[in-house]
Amino acid sequence: MGKSSIDSKLCIRLKQTRMKRGYRSGRAFALSHHIAVNTYLNHENGKRALSLAVVKHYAQLLEVSYIWLLTGEELVDVVKEAAI
Numbered sequence: 001m002g003k004s005s006i007d008s009k010l011c012i013r014l015k016q017t018r019m020k021r022g023y024r025s026g027r028a029f030a031l032s033h034h035i036a037v038n039t040y041l042n043h044e045n046g047k048r049a050l051s052l053a054v055v056k057h058y059a060q061l062l063e064v065s066y067i068w069l070l071t072g073e074e075l076v077d078v079v080k081e082a083a084i
Contacts, residue, residue, distance in 0.1 A: 010055070011046040013069055017062045018044070033061050 015026070023029035030040035042048035043058075050058075052066075059066035068074055 007049075008046055009072060010050065010069060011044055013072060014058060014062075015044050017064055017069070021062055029061075 018026065018029050021029075023032070026041045026044045027037050029035075030037045039048065043050050043054065055069055056066045059069050062069075065074060
């Protein structure tokens with residue numbers, strides 16, 4: 001069974017954010033944060049599921065909202081939609 005479109009978009013956002021933060025490779029990011037390289041690469045490539053705890057951890061390391069990593073939307077956007 002393939003990844004859902006949400007999972008693949010999360011992986012894309014994870015990789016794009018990592019690159020924007022100056023990490024040229026997933027390996028460099030993983031090593032600099034003492035994360036098992038294969039684990040991180042499998043997360044970034046969508047070969048291994050990400051738990052909410054892991055998404056929150058990556059978001060903290062990359063200095064972005066975990067809501068944004070999960071959905072592509074800022075928390076403010078999500079709250080506004082809920083109010084409509």
